[in-house]
Structure formats: structure tokens, C-alpha cells
Amino acid sequence: MHHSNRPYPMEDLSGPEEFFCQLADLEAEFQRPPHRRPVRKKTLLAGALAGLTGLSVLGAVAASTCTLCYAVSSQGDPPLAYVQGELAYTQAVSQVEEQVSQILHTEYNYPEETQVALAIAPKESVQSAEELTASLMETVPQVQEAWVLTVDGVAAGACSTQEEVEQALTLVKEGYSNQNTKSVTVCNEIDIHLDYLPAEDDLYDAETLAGALMLPTEEEEEPLLTVETVEEVTYTQSIPAPTQEQADPTLLLNQRETMQEGTDGLEERTDRVTRRCGVETSRENLSVDVLTEPIPQRIAVGTAQGVEAARGRFLWPTIGQITSPFGYRTIFGSTSFHRGLDIANVTGTDILASAGGTVTWAGAKGTYGNLIILDHGNGFTTYYAHCSQLLVTEGDTVSQGEKIALMGSTGRSTGSHLHFEVRWQDDLLDPQKCLP
Ligand SMILES: [Zn+2]
Incomplete structure (x- = not known):
């Protein structure tokens, strides 16, 4: 011993x-x-x-x-x-x-x-x-040895071999890549090490681990593994045709008329696109190559207002003698403003629509007596006063030259005549300047 x-x-x-x-x-x-x-x-x-x-x-x-x-x-x-x-x-x-x-x-x-x-x-x-x-x-038997992948210190999954884990990382990188990809970078701290796990834990094969690494985690929007790719993409894009406006006094104010249809051009662009887990985070243009220049659209924009705009639109509404022109006048020493043009003729003389339009008033109206108001669109209206008889009713559509009333002396009038007014956007115009 x-x-x-x-x-x-x-x-x-x-x-x-x-x-x-x-x-x-x-x-x-x-x-x-x-x-x-x-x-x-x-x-x-x-x-x-x-x-x-x-x-x-x-x-x-x-x-x-x-x-x-x-x-x-x-x-x-x-x-x-x-x-x-x-x-x-x-x-x-x-x-x-x-x-x-x-x-x-x-x-x-x-x-x-x-x-x-x-x-x-x-x-x-x-x-x-x-x-x-x-x-x-x-x-x-309750534990197993496996190659564990950690991403920023968090266990992401385990495979039975180190090669499978590495293959999974390669598959993820490939998953985020395409033929335009210039670089692929894993942004996380990666560690692969041998460790013991509960035997009941499933081990992944490379494909399954790669899939898990590309799925968004529950807490975050992004997958656990952050992979940044940089691509250079080349694509064509249309160049919108520019619009060129030019003032046109022959058109009514703000009226637009296309003089020349535009044609879009075409350009080839190359961009550098950075993505995190496939989601674009930044884009930088590297080059632009114009393949086809655009042809501009040319538009005439009207500038004509009032009398200028009325030119050529109206015909004489009746025949007779001009007894009082538009504007200021002096009667027995007192000055007043005459809102229209007085044309005198016998009672029953035809009164014609000076331009085509819609009847917006057909009836007695104060000092006007029996009055017809026509709306011609584009801001123009005409008034026909003192009529003996009205031949149209409100809402009727009339064409230029159509007989709408007969001359008379209703309202404040001293004899049979037509009091004719032309208005543009409710401004009174000199009818004689609007007529041919
Ligand atoms: Zn008058």
C-alpha cells in the first residue's frame, strides 16, 4: 500500500x-x-x-x-x-x-x-x-454538436457542418445578386463556431438556413442578416416633350390651341443602386446618353380681350338709322352714359341674333322694356331692348342671324328703336367696334 x-x-x-x-x-x-x-x-x-x-x-x-x-x-x-x-x-x-x-x-x-x-x-x-x-x-443523447452561425452575437441557425453554414452565406449573397451586381457585402459581425445544442433542435441544411437569413425577423422589418449590394443598372427612359407657349392675339384670353404636337425623346441612363436586403437605399446617376431629342409641344395662348376679342364674332342685329352711339352723351346740358347702340326703324322691323348662343332672358325688364339676352359663350352676351314682340323664350338655342324679336318702343323709349348692348365678362363694349 x-x-x-x-x-x-x-x-x-x-x-x-x-x-x-x-x-x-x-x-x-x-x-x-x-x-x-x-x-x-x-x-x-x-x-x-x-x-x-x-x-x-x-x-x-x-x-x-x-x-x-x-x-x-x-x-x-x-x-x-x-x-x-x-x-x-x-x-x-x-x-x-x-x-x-x-x-x-x-x-x-x-x-x-x-x-x-x-x-x-x-x-x-x-x-x-x-x-x-x-x-x-x-x-x-440529449445534446448534439453543430456549427452555429451567429449574426451580431445572435444565434441565427445551425448546420451539421461548417461548409453548410458557409454555403448558406454564399446562397444569401447570391440571392441578393443579379447580373448587374458589382459588390456584395455582409454588414453584420459573423461568427461560425462548433457548439452543443439540445438534440431536439432541428439543424438546417444550407438552403433552409439561407432562407431563414433572408426572411424578415418578427421584431425588425429587415432580415437578421443585412446584405448590402451595389448594382450598376442601365435602362432607357423617355424624355417628356417640353411645352412651349406663345401669345396669340387672334385667340381669346387664355384660349389655348395646339400648334404642334410634342414627341417624347429617349435617353439611356446608368445608375449605381445600393440596396440593403434587396431594398433600394440610394441611387446615383453615373451617365445619361440622349438617344432621341424630344420635340417640344407648341401651344398658342390667346391674349385677345374685350373689343379685340369680339372682332369678327358679331353681325348687325337689324337695319335702320343709328340714333345714339355708345358712350357719354349730352342731352339738354346733362351728361349721361349710353350703355348701348340705338338703331331706329319702324315698329315690327326684324331683330336678328348678332351671334349664335342661348337665350338667357326673354321678357320685360324695367327700363329695357321687352328684352332678350343672349349668351354666346367665351364671356360674351348681347342685349336687345324695347322690343314690341319676343319670338324666342328662355333656354332656346339660336344661331347667328336668326330672327328673335320685332322692333318696338317698350320700356323707357321715345320711339321705335333697338337698344343693342354687347358685353364681355359683364364689361360694356362699344357695339360699333364689335360690328363689321
Ligand atoms: Zn339706347
Whole structure:
């Protein structure tokens, strides 16, 4: 009992005799940690011998390539690993229990069927506590080892191989690219590392992981992985025909007439387009090449107002003698303004529509007597006063020269005559200046 209170010192063994001698000592010394089920000596010895079975004991030991150690194994299975001392085993078990508990979020105990037994093994196969932890982790069915992708520190998914994760990133980049793409940049901090996950977690294949990386996350509008692409796109675009306006005194104020139809031109543009996850964030024009110049649309815009605008529109409404022109006049020393043109003739003389239009008044109206008002559009109206008889009614449409009334002397009148007014936008015009 010369090794009673410390792990067995691992020494190279010089021969099989010494090995079996030391084995006898070890059998007495070996104990499981107090919190574990004690290993009966028979099991220990059986384990040790099982560990030896596969080895050419004599040859291996004689060559001094083997060492005495502990074999870790499940009951009946070949050894999982070899360690120098039992301390390494208990440390590894604690590590595994801690790690698995963290991964599963529930307390986990390493199964007690796993045992440690004396063995002889090649020196290079003896593992440290850390290496044994990894070996034991592989035996825990509740966890799996996988290549985890993190994006800015957030786990995005896991695949069984590193190549699949890298392939997924390539697929995402390709997904955001097209034949115009000049550069593709992943904007996030990316990490790919081997880690343990709950066994029930699904591992992705490259396509599925790529799809997940391109989907918008629930919290954000953007996908977890931000990929910026820069494209150079060339396209043709029409150049709208410009409008050229020119003043035209032969047209009524603001009346528009197209003199020449315009034709749109065509240009070829090249833009540099930056997108984040396919969504355009900025665009810069690199070049514009005019393929066809546009032909401007030319529009004449009327400027004619009042008398100028009336020219050519009106015909004389009757025949007779002009007895009072438009404007200021002096009768018996007092000045007054005459709003129209008086044309005298016998009662019953025809009164004609000076221009085509709509009858907006046909009836007696104060000093006008029997009055007809015609609306000619474009702001023009004409008044026909003192009539003896009206031949049209309100709402009638009349054409130029159509007989609408007969001359008389109704209202304030001193004899049979037509009082004729021409108005433009309710301004009184001199009828004589409007007539041919
Ligand atoms: Zn008058």
C-alpha cells in the first residue's frame, strides 16, 4: 500500500511483470468519488482486463509506448476514452453536467452506468480533463454538436457542418445578386463556431438556413442578416416633350390651341443602386446618353380681350338709322352714359341674333322694356331692348342671324328703336367696334 492517498503516479512500465505487480496495488487503491456509486472490485478488475484485451500487451509495454491509465466506458461498451487519473474523470463529468444543464435549461446528471477502470493504453490516446469532457459530451443523447452561425452575437441557425453554414452565406449573397451586381457585402459581425445544442433542435441544411437569413425577423422589418449590394443598372427612359407657349392675339384670353404636337425623346441612363436586403437605399446617376431629342409641344395662348376679342364674332342685329352711339352723351346740358347702340326703324322691323348662343332672358325688364339676352359663350352676351314682340323664350338655342324679336318702343323709349348692348365678362363694349 505505497500509493494510498494520491492518484496513481503514471510511469512508463518497463515490462509485463511490473505491470501486473502494480495492477494488484491499484485494485486495492481505486475508489469511485464518494457521490458516485462505488465500483466493486470485480467490475474494476474486469474493466482493466477489458481495456487490455485489445492490446498486444507484451509488445506494447516492451516498446514503452503504452502507459497505465484509466479507461472510461459504459457497461459492456468499448472504452470511450483513457485518462491519467480519476480526478480528470470527475472533473470532466462535472463539466458535462454543468454544460448540458445549461443547454437543456434543466438539471442533468451524467448516467451512472459509465465507469472508470484501470487500463493500459497508448500514451497518445490518454486525454486531458478538457478532452474527456468533449468525449463525454458526444455520449449525451440529449445534446448534439453543430456549427452555429451567429449574426451580431445572435444565434441565427445551425448546420451539421461548417461548409453548410458557409454555403448558406454564399446562397444569401447570391440571392441578393443579379447580373448587374458589382459588390456584395455582409454588414453584420459573423461568427461560425462548433457548439452543443439540445438534440431536439432541428439543424438546417444550407438552403433552409439561407432562407431563414433572408426572411424578415418578427421584431425588425429587415432580415437578421443585412446584405448590402451595389448594382450598376442601365435602362432607357423617355424624355417628356417640353411645352412651349406663345401669345396669340387672334385667340381669346387664355384660349389655348395646339400648334404642334410634342414627341417624347429617349435617353439611356446608368445608375449605381445600393440596396440593403434587396431594398433600394440610394441611387446615383453615373451617365445619361440622349438617344432621341424630344420635340417640344407648341401651344398658342390667346391674349385677345374685350373689343379685340369680339372682332369678327358679331353681325348687325337689324337695319335702320343709328340714333345714339355708345358712350357719354349730352342731352339738354346733362351728361349721361349710353350703355348701348340705338338703331331706329319702324315698329315690327326684324331683330336678328348678332351671334349664335342661348337665350338667357326673354321678357320685360324695367327700363329695357321687352328684352332678350343672349349668351354666346367665351364671356360674351348681347342685349336687345324695347322690343314690341319676343319670338324666342328662355333656354332656346339660336344661331347667328336668326330672327328673335320685332322692333318696338317698350320700356323707357321715345320711339321705335333697338337698344343693342354687347358685353364681355359683364364689361360694356362699344357695339360699333364689335360690328363689321
Ligand atoms: Zn339706347
